[in-house]
Amino acid sequence: MAENFTAFVIEDVGGKPKGGFTTLTLADLPDNDVLVEVACSTLNYKDGLAVSGKGRIARKLPMVAGIDLAGTVVESRSPAWKPGDKVVANGWGLSETQWGGYTRFQRLKAEWLTRLPDAFSFEEAMGIGTAGYTAALCVDALERWGAIRPGGKEVLVTGAAGGVGSIAVALLAKRGYPVVASTGRPETHDYLRGLGASDFIDRAALLEKGAPLQKERWAGGVDSVGGQTLVNALSQTAWGGAIAACGLAGSSDLPGTVLPHILRSVALLGVDSVMAPPDRRDAAWTRLARDLDRSALKTMYEVQPFDALPELATKILAGNIRGRVVVDVTR
DSSP, rough: OOSEEEEEEEEEEEEEEEEEEEEEEGSOOOSEEEEEEEEEEEOOOHHHHHTSSSHHHHHHSSEEEEEEEEEEEEESSTTTTTTOOEEEEEEEETTTTBBBSSBBBEEEEGOEEOOOOOOOOOOHHHHHHHHHHHHOOOOHHHEEEEHOOOTEEEESSSSSSSSHHHHHHHHHHHTTTTTTESSOOOGHHHHHHHOOOOOOEEEGGSSSSSSSSSSOOEEEEEEEEBBHHHHHHHEEEEEEEEEEEOSSSSSSSOOOOOOHHHHOOOEEEEOSSOOOHHHHHHHHHHHHHHHOOHHHHHHTTTEEEGGHHHHHHHHTTOOOOOOOOEEEOOO
């Protein structure tokens, strides 16, 4: 193992968080039970805020950024893991309260690790990342609720060209659900159609303030936007349907009424990927291994070198990245 390696670390500079590349040693890492040699991480919106310093994501400083990682166990004091095991870590406070994935090596608690299905390479795992794993949790939640069915009413996916949305479209389409993709970028229609979207709705239509109860259209949906978009999605959901909400890219507000919930028995299913228990994580990754087409997955992400991270953070905050970015921390 390398004595010295590079990590992207957020530090306090003049009372403000500022990130930069720093050389660390194994002795600098937290004293957790499992040492992982990291192969890849990824870039999420939250990572963009942390890396750019435009959001106070890290609650402790200094902090190694990066909410995702995929790699190989090198050392383990836990009987749950042994050297050579292929693992992923998503959430668990990485980059917020725990050192994260923008590093060549990281020490993590045993319970934070999920076994990587044999179906995926490290690159593919991070092409999925927290966004895709969250999408799988959302589809799991909708199916547990029982409102959606193959060939039934349409299923809405908002923010469809983003990381969560892209994989949600692909997973739902694979199971035979008619998927309507909401996006404000017509140039992404061919991409989303290739993932299985059967129709489209302009995101502007879901941003307009409407009646508390609108025409029933959706059996269910996956929403990563929040705000008025989520309010309209709920107002347009058919009796007994459900919306799985996992993000707030548009807003954390919910300026609606309880009418869809009371008069149509519509459920708002909150989906948290950060602290999801191991059994739900395993189920989500099993779904991804079973239902996510590898050729489709390849169209959803690009691989970028570690040193491009600051530029990539600026792009994702400006909305100039389609799909996912895999960060290869080895180069």
